[in-house]
Amino acid sequence: LSREQSIVKQLCQLFEVPRSSYHYHLKHRGIVNPDYQRLCEQAIEIHSDSRGSAGARTIAGQLNQQGENVGRYKAASLMKYAGLVSTQLRKHRYKIAKSESKIAPNLLKR
Structure with a gap:
């Protein structure tokens, strides 16, 4: 501009x-905020130690064990800033059935 x-x-x-x-x-x-940069480096280290499987909750827990006061959302923003993505698979999600089950009929129409 x-x-x-x-x-x-x-x-x-x-x-x-x-x-x-x-x-x-x-x-x-x-x-550059030096505290934020230090937290970011710690998050990168935790993520690499877990071979890329650590997510925001794991990183927040590890940082809290190290004496830092970091919540899950701040850990997520640290991950986003550092370009970290968890390789951990998401939990199973139920699919909406296309046809009625042959084992148990849907008597309640749910």
């Missing part, structure tokens, strides 16, 4: 972004 105030105002209106958010982003871009 251009530094001219009128163009910034028009572009912010066009993209429905508050001007204050634009100026905040300009002021804080490139600033």
Whole structure:
């Protein structure tokens, strides 16, 4: 974006972004939070130790055992920031049956 105030105002209106958010982003871009970076490195280490199977809950639990106060959602944001994806398969999900079971008929019509 251009530094001219009128163009910034028009572009912010066009993209429905508050001007204050634009100026905040300009002021804080490139600033790295060292605590967040340290947590991210620990999350990467936990993920690699589990051979890629650790998810957000596992990483949050491990970080809490190490003395960090991290919840599941913060662990998920750390994973997203670091580009980590769990290779663990999801739990079984029941499929909606297309036809009625031959073993047990659906008497309650559920």
